[in-house]
Amino acid sequence: MSIFEYNGSALVAMVGKNCFAIASDRRLGVQLQTIATDFQRIYKIHDKLFIGLSGLATDTQTLHQRLVFRHKLYELREERDMKPETFASLVSAILYEKRFGPYLCQPVIAGLGDDDKPFICTMDSIGAKELAKDFVVSGTASESLYGACEAMFKPDMGPEELFETISQALLSSVDRDCLSGWGGHVYVVTPTEVTERILKGRMD
Amino acid sequence: MTKQQANWSPYDNNGGTCVAVAGADYCVIAADTRMSTGYNILTRDYSKIIKLSDKCVMASSGFQADVRALQKVLASRHLIYQHQHNKQMSCPAMGQLLSNTLYYKRFFPYYSFNVLGGLDNEGKGCVFTYDAVGSYERVGYSSQGSGSTLIMPFLDNQLKSPSPLLLPAKDAVTPLSESEAIDLVKTCFASATERDIYTGDKLEIVVLNADGIRREEMDLRKD
Numbered sequence: 001m002s003i004f005e006y007n008g009s010a011l012v013a014m015v016g017k018n019c020f021a022i023a024s025d026r027r028l029g030v031q032l033q034t035i036a037t038d039f040q041r042i043y044k045i046h047d048k049l050f051i052g053l054s055g056l057a058t059d060t061q062t063l064h065q066r067l068v069f070r071h072k073l074y075e076l077r078e079e080r081d082m083k084p085e086t087f088a089s090l091v092s093a094i095l096y097e098k099r100f101g102p103y104l105c106q107p108v109i110a111g112l113g114d115d116d117k118p119f120i121c122t123m124d125s126i127g128a129k130e131l132a133k134d135f136v137v138s139g140t141a142s143e144s145l146y147g148a149c150e151a152m153f154k155p156d157m158g159p160e161e162l163f164e165t166i167s168q169a170l171l172s173s174v175d176r177d178c179l180s181g182w183g184g185h186v187y188v189v190t191p192t193e194v195t196e197r198i199l200k201g202r203m204d
Numbered sequence: 205m206t207k208q209q210a211n212w213s214p215y216d217n218n219g220g221t222c223v224a225v226a227g228a229d230y231c232v233i234a235a236d237t238r239m240s241t242g243y244n245i246l247t248r249d250y251s252k253i254i255k256l257s258d259k260c261v262m263a264s265s266g267f268q269a270d271v272r273a274l275q276k277v278l279a280s281r282h283l284i285y286q287h288q289h290n291k292q293m294s295c296p297a298m299g300q301l302l303s304n305t306l307y308y309k310r311f312f313p314y315y316s317f318n319v320l321g322g323l324d325n326e327g328k329g330c331v332f333t334y335d336a337v338g339s340y341e342r343v344g345y346s347s348q349g350s351g352s353t354l355i356m357p358f359l360d361n362q363l364k365s366p367s368p369l370l371l372p373a374k375d376a377v378t379p380l381s382e383s384e385a386i387d388l389v390k391t392c393f394a395s396a397t398e399r400d401i402y403t404g405d406k407l408e409i410v411v412l413n414a415d416g417i418r419r420e421e422m423d424l425r426k427d
Binding site for chain 1: 354361395
């Protein structure tokens with residue numbers, strides 16, 4: 001079994017009209033055994049920038065710590081928050097530094113850029129960026145998520161509709177994946193507020 | 205020098221996706237018509253759906269050579285059944301026959317992933333879904349083949365079926381009307397075609413109801 005499937009994860013981000021949503025499952029497992037059911041894989045970098053890290057949990061946490069560190073240095077030097085595009089390039093560069101011994105995770109980055117234009121992107125474990133206009137997915141449930149999102153997503157949704165869509169897509173996808181599930185975390189980010197909701201799903 | 209040897213495998217994977225949905229008085233069975241091997245498309249117009257009897261249709265993805273062999277066995281077994289019983293086999297009986305035929309080759313399996321759709325003896329829609337060695341289940345809807353991982357969660361979301369463990373047993377048939385079910389199947393394939401390279405070209409839909417069998421087609425992406 002691939003090391004990317006060791007802990008199990010499901011991650012998805014979607015773009016709406018002047019907003020975005022990012023969601024993940026809550027399971028942390030070691031292969032088929034569930035260790036925790038309240039695991040966080042989505043991290044806030046600042047009010048309008050989130051990163052979700054799927055893959056090997058230990059590497060996601062290490063990578064997150066390095067990213068927080070680098071963002072703090074940026075804040076001190078520039079006296080402003082990082083733009084999502086800049087942050088994505090930073091993540092990409094940090095991942096590529098370890099080209100031949102990579103962090104075993106696949107990031108999903110979502111943020112609001114200048115004039116609150118939503119930005120989402122994903123990359124592989126060595127930092128190849130993939131920008132998308134509609135939605136991005138990663139984790140062990142990625143195939144299920146592709147199917148669900150492809151059928152459910154429509155452009156220019158408002159925050160409430162976006163929340164409903166991403167939640168339905170996440171919950172139906174993780175129910176067909178053995179390695180992810182146990183509810184979900186959903187963040188919906190608009191220019192004025194961030195709403196975090198915890199979903200209850202099938203607990204098995 | 206390292207030892208060199210020719211390698212040959214009796215199996216290939218020709219891809220393809222099959223979906224079946226059962227309703228109260230109808231059954232919809234659909235499959236794309238692309239046949240591939242690796243990154244190549246062998247043909248864009250190959251039917252994966254076969255009529256086994258007037259009330260029973262099978263859609264199969266996987267290795268099409270094995271599928272053809274399997275179809276041949278089922279057809280000849282059904283012919284013998286007709287001679288002995290002077291009637292066509294019912295869909296649940298065909299379901300059991302398919303399971304037995306697959307398990308008969310347990311240790312050199314037919315590399316085929318089947319869904320069987322039809323009408324049972326009461327005229328209700330029925331869907332049977334299989335693995336390659338004959339484990340099967342009667343369900344309200346199912347998807348098999350290369351695009352099944354993309355389609356199944358969406359079908360779950362739209363048609364959520366009752367648990368098979370419930371007592372008393374609940375009917376698994378979907379609450380949709382026939383035309384709604386056909387639209388749902390079309391949506392499924394349109395989505396799966398976007399992300400699965402083995403699904404595309406054309407969608408073949410077979411609808412069974414009290415009036416008989418009807419065939420529809422829809423174009424899918426060809427890239």
